[in-house]
Amino acid sequence: MKRQITIKDIAVKLGLSTSTVSRALKDHPDISPKTRAAVKELAALLGYRPNRIALNLRNNSTRTIGLIIPEIEHYFFSAIINGIEEIAYKNDYSVMVFQSNESYKREVINTQAVLTNRVDGVLVSFSKETNDFSHFQKLIENEIPVVFFDRVVDSLPADQVVADDYQGAFIAVNHLIEKGCRRIAHFAAPQNLQIGKSRLSGYHDALLKHNIHFDHELVFLADTYETAKKAAHDILRKPNPPDGFFAVNDMSAIAIIKAAKELGKRVPEDLKVVGFENSKSAGLSDPELTTVDQFGFELGREACLMLLKRLKEQTPAELFKPIRKVIKTKLVVRSST
Amino acid sequence: MKRQITIKDIAVKLGLSTSTVSRALKDHPDISPKTRAAVKELAALLGYRPNRIALNLRNNSTRTIGLIIPEIEHYFFSAIINGIEEIAYKNDYSVMVFQSNESYKREVINTQAVLTNRVDGVLVSFSKETNDFSHFQKLIENEIPVVFFDRVVDSLPADQVVADDYQGAFIAVNHLIEKGCRRIAHFAAPQNLQIGKSRLSGYHDALLKHNIHFDHELVFLADTYETAKKAAHDILRKPNPPDGFFAVNDMSAIAIIKAAKELGKRVPEDLKVVGFENSKSAGLSDPELTTVDQFGFELGREACLMLLKRLKEQTPAELFKPIRKVIKTKLVVRSST
DNA sequence: GAAATCAATGCAATCGATTGAAATTTATTT
DNA sequence: AAATAAATTTCAATCGATTGCATTGATTTC
16 A cells, blocks of 8 residues: 555654644644644645544544444335435444344354444344343443443333334324224234334234224244245135235335235235335335335444444433333325235 | 443453453463363353454554445346355454445445445445545555456556356357357446446457347347347337347346247247356246356455455555456356357 | 573554643843 | 733643664673
């Protein structure tokens, strides 16, 4: 790599000390106008750029945010990254991305990478496999601010940003009931994830409100296209199949529609389907999918803003009070209901 | 932030010099086994982690790769990031992501950010707006290795990784013709992008091969869902509409299918559609979309590997010979043809 | 027993920029 | 002209780790 121009180069050429050059460049009042002008001119001429690494070392800060995320290749998460990058960019921070690929082991390595890279703060949505949170605990012990988004834990002293999963699930199921469904299945996420629990709970309470019996047999663990497709096939072939489906994400919902079509059932006539996410695909499926918009972009923005606030504040650990921010969700009604 | 344990802390506690501690930690033969053991034990006990920033300064390297990309929120690009992160991870590099949001202005700022962050190398897919490449030229002049992927320029001395756009377009259109289409429209990308040109050229040559007249009137600039939907509506309402469509990406292709359905036309009976990308959505549309898989994940991997190779080699600028790697594409036949 | 050898450790400079304190130069006052 | 004040500039330490070159002390050799 070509050697970059340093402050020393400028100092030598002008017969000054590095201190003077440094101060001249940042308009320190001690420096005479003449010297200042000379320094700035030469700096511009040589294309001087301050060495960020040196500043990082001195300030013990990198103006970098670490992002630990399950899978980039997933609309919801890429929308979140988009929101994060937007805010980071505006505040002159950079974003380092680490994928866990839904693997606990890799996630632990990611937290180490985040430590060695000395990022100023970390944004985390943990993997489906994660049940032990001590690797995040370690980040916090190192006094690196951590903000969890979407997938969060209450047991750690860290901020959280989540969609209003309970409310989203509730309005989704409520909508199904109002559209005439009485036997509603729920395709759920793993129950170690809070989103799994909250959405199940919203589903449960919406049924309750309308005096519909909550049937354990109608709740399935199916949060991917493949598992949902298989599960939907199984259920729809049984006698007395559900007339409504509330899926924990759009992929599962679209899989249900697909399975229904393959079995010669019509959506929304024979069964209605609601998803959760409002991904690009939701608007493209046939029929178009009714779904709960969880505003990934906003969620990413909020999470990043919250982290930046912590970085400014520098709250000492003993005074730390975690904040939980909930992003309202919104039902987007399309033709699958 | 909590002060991290440094080599000096260890040195003081053991009554040694920092040099000895440093050498002990890296198993330098000069250090006696006793001292080495003591140092390592204390280091482990205190949870010592070498300060990467200090090493960055000393080695003038950050083990970080900069990624400048139009939009994360797009299946193809997120697949590419996935591939890049995969390779970077395996080689102990980190990835910094900068979005241009298809804006030339922002892209220029991104190249500056990449410079101030002192990344070791840069991966670039430039924006649709970009016609002036001097900001990338500046990176190269600073002897920062640059690899372009997907959207590339020949005028700069930099490596390239691209999908075989010509071949992909050719087999796609050839497929349409073999399926009986004779009047085939092309929804193209802007012609300042090489992918736009190459795919148009593949389309052209496939027609030629089958002695089908190339009609300028059948080529449209429409590379987003919205523009494609509008264009498709217009064309399909005219007399003698096309019986086949080759779209430059899946979103446009799906928009065409949608427009056709809205006009009461059947796919693939009345018209056949082929996309380009093989996104998640392609498998979900109804009918499922025939498309050209451009292997985004592989493309990202290859681009990253190529960059890492350059970082190892350190070829001096005057000996630099750009390499162009072409990833073969593959037709995925589904029910839209 | 003095010189040579070798193992083990320490010193000090380096990477680039910053900054409190000291030193120098210049201007002002008496 | 001397004394003081004010304006500039430099010195040197710092951030954390590394490394060529001493230095120390012990052992070996003739």
